[in-house]
Amino acid sequence: MDCPHCQSSSTREREGRTVHGFRRFRCRECGRRFNERTGSALNRVQVPTDIVFLVVLWRLRYKLSLRDLAEMFLIRGIVFTHEAVRDWEAKLAPLLAAGLRKRRDGKAGRCWHVDETYLKIAGEWCYLYRAIDRDSNLVDVYLSENRDMAAAKAFLRSAKSVTQVEPEQVTTDGHT
Structure with a gap:
């Protein structure tokens, strides 16, 4: 080593x-x-690696609170604070996201279905663009303040760069 x-x-x-x-x-x-x-990202962590990954997975997947996760593992005899959960999430979430993006590279189909949704995030209204392929695999997501041609083009550029796939067909709201 x-x-x-x-x-x-x-x-x-x-x-x-x-x-x-x-x-x-x-x-x-x-x-x-x-x-x-x-x-590594887990240097100086006193809890076994598999426990840390399980905690972060449950936090991201099931949206459990920091204190609930710490309490769930305390019942099982594994002691850590809710602040430790927050630190682990901050360290590992970007690494997990990068790994998932890498696995998605080149795996998207050539027929994309794109839609945008207007929603409120942290008190601000914005547009969430999403694309899925024919097999319902997520291609990419993009958050924008505006719903205009520039935002749509930026989303498609982002989706192409993430997947390394050039779509043959893009369908939006039933229009090809």
């Missing part, structure tokens, strides 16, 4: 493991000690 501090590949594995079972290393170049988790 390369050293996260000096990027040297001259490292040596140390005996034993951390409390959470991670292998420990020492760099021969800079002399610093580190483990498998050092330098």
Whole structure:
């Protein structure tokens, strides 16, 4: 494993493991000690990685409150605060979103159905543009203050760049 501090590949594995079972290393170049988790988004997190990902998944998927999640795991004997949940979400949500976008790359169909909805977000009215393909797979979403040609073109550019797919047909409100 390369050293996260000096990027040297001259490292040596140390005996034993951390409390959470991670292998420990020492760099021969800079002399610093580190483990498998050092330098990652979960560095210094005292809870096992699978628990952290489960908490963030439940928070994003089911919109549970921070305190409810902390209480649910407290009942199971895993102790952390609601503030820890907020920190984990802030660190991991962008990484999960990037991973999902990468998985979506090139997977969208060539026939898109586009619609816009006027909704209120954080007290401000705005337009949410959405596109799905023929198989009901989400192509992309885009939030705009305006409903005009510039916003529509920006949304289509964004959808093309995210999916790396040029649509053959775009249907809006029943019109091709």
